[in-house]
Amino acid sequence: MRVIKWVLVVLAVLALAVFLAARLGFLEGPPPADLGVRDGRLKPPSDTPNSASSQAHRYPGHPMRVYAQVEPLRYTGDPVLAQERLRQTVATMGGARIVTSRPGYLHATFTTRWLRFVDDVEFAFDPAAGVVHVRSASRLGRRDFGVNRERVEAIRERFGG
Structure with missing residues (x-):
């Protein structure tokens, strides 16, 4: 019984340490x-299963090419208006912060609520094809448990592409 108490105390202290480290930005x-x-091209997918990219197919020998592949976002009309609509779409999502917005390119970060993990999401417009290429990747960790793919799909749904 005494050992179980100590194990629980150690686990509680470890959980508190992780939470504090997260809040301090570590x-x-x-x-x-x-x-x-x-x-x-955007940067290739991560070497571990923690990213999604609509250009993964452009890196044929990449170990995460199949895992990371997602479809690009589609749009019609003026690419400048589409980019502004995408910027607004991303900016309204929880944990999002627009880092860079210049003609044909958008970079945002998404920060998780509790542990403050940060993912980088990039968008590159290809007006000739009417698509927006996307890459979403975790900064830390070997696995993302599908979070980046889910984010891309949520953006796609909200953007309407």
Whole structure:
């Protein structure tokens, strides 16, 4: 009985330590320095199952190519208006913060409520194809349990593409 009490105390202290570390920003992870569009491509998917990308197919030898693949967002009409609509869509989602918004490119972060994990989401407009390529990836951790894919699909539904 005494051992069980100590185990419970240790678990409670560990949980409190993780919560405090999260609140102090230790679980955010460093911002990636290599985001953006290069040669018409967003950064490749993560090497572990914690990202989603509409351009994963453009990296044929990538180990997470199949896992990460999602469809790009589709739009019709003026790409400038579509980008503003996408920016507004993302900005209204819980935990979202717009980091960069320039013609043809949008970068946002999503921060989880309790542990303050940060995911980076990028959008690159391809007006000729009428699509918006997207990449969403966790900064920390090896797995995201499908969170990035779910976020992309939620954005797709709200954006209407």
